[in-house]
Amino acid sequence: MAEGEELIQLKFRMFDGTDIGHSTYSSSTTVATLKQKLVAEWPKDKTIVPRSVNDVKLIHAGKVLENRKTLSDSRITFGNVPGEVITMHVLVQPTQLKKKSGFVVLKQIIKSNQTVEEGLEAK
DSSP, X not given: OOTTOOXXXXXXXXXXXXXXXXXXXXXXXXXXXXHHXXXXXXXXXXXXXXXXXXXXXXXXTTEEOOTTSBTTTTTOOOOSSTTOEEEEEXXXXXXXXXXXXXXXXXXXXXXXXXXXXXXXXXX
């Protein structure tokens, strides 16, 4: 860690209210690094388990954080109150589900377009 670098205490709240990953992080830590740590430490007893960093979304102050940005780039507030722990929310959306839901939406669009075309042909 570079001299003068700010430290921040974070914890991550899961969908069921459980907190994981409570630790102190450097302001230069990337979001992707945080996600890697969360995937590695994910409780095995949960029904939804991320398989990779791409399955995880971190949310702070209503914004989804980007993998390539650092905590300071993401404008995470540092040191407002001594000993303050900032809570980020963790969402898991497995890649298979993303692909499947995207396919279902695409299929519905195609089906609705076919219905419109059939209606036009009938006239």
